[in-house]
Amino acid sequence: MPDGNISFSFGHFLVFTDDMDGTVKWYGDVLGMKPGPIPDFQVPVTWLYLGDQPLLHVVQWEDDRGVDEAYVGKVNREVVSGGGRIDHIAFDATGLTDVLARLDSLGIDYIERRVDINSRYQLFFHDPNGIKVELDFSADEAGDRKPPAMFEELAAEMSS
Numbered sequence: 001m002p003d004g005n006i007s008f009s010f011g012h013f014l015v016f017t018d019d020m021d022g023t024v025k026w027y028g029d030v031l032g033m034k035p036g037p038i039p040d041f042q043v044p045v046t047w048l049y050l051g052d053q054p055l056l057h058v059v060q061w062e063d064d065r066g067v068d069e070a071y072v073g074k075v076n077r078e079v080v081s082g083g084g085r086i087d088h089i090a091f092d093a094t095g096l097t098d099v100l101a102r103l104d105s106l107g108i109d110y111i112e113r114r115v116d117i118n119s120r121y122q123l124f125f126h127d128p129n130g131i132k133v134e135l136d137f138s139a140d141e142a143g144d145r146k147p148p149a150m151f152e153e154l155a156a157e158m159s160s
Contacts, residue, residue, distance in 0.1 A: 016129070018129075030127075033050055045057060088124070090136055092136050099135060111123070114146065120137060122136055
């Protein structure tokens with residue numbers, strides 16, 4: 001079957017939370033996502049938008065009503081944090097210096113990574129639900145910036 005008529009683009013991801021307000025605020029403060037229009041679902045849900053794209057759907061856990069699993073699928077309620085089989089969600093990003101300042105000002109712990117000086121610059125941190133978030137910055141924007149771990153490795157190499 002030819003692939004010429006097949007294409008894919010990223011639609012959205014869904015996060016279950018015990019704290020709707022905290023999760024919405026966190027994604028707004030950290031990634032600039034804003035609540036937007038929502039279809040009339042029968043569960044408490046907020047759609048967060050980047051620009052005009054509804055990228056993140058946040059659903060409130062409700063023990064007394066439960067989630068409509070006929071609609072969203074089977075939900076493992078015993079896994080209450082993290083991404084289960086999904087290790088992380090990643091966003092292409094710009095504004096590395098400003099993002100680092102924002103994360104610092106919000107008290108968000110993060111890890112900086114870079115394979116080598118020619119690769120993308122990555123930041124990893126966790127949302128309030130334990131889901132790992134990755135931000136990727138172009139090698140051009142990062143320039144010769146090295147993550148702290150790279151400085152430690154280079155110093156160890158130079159002292160030996």
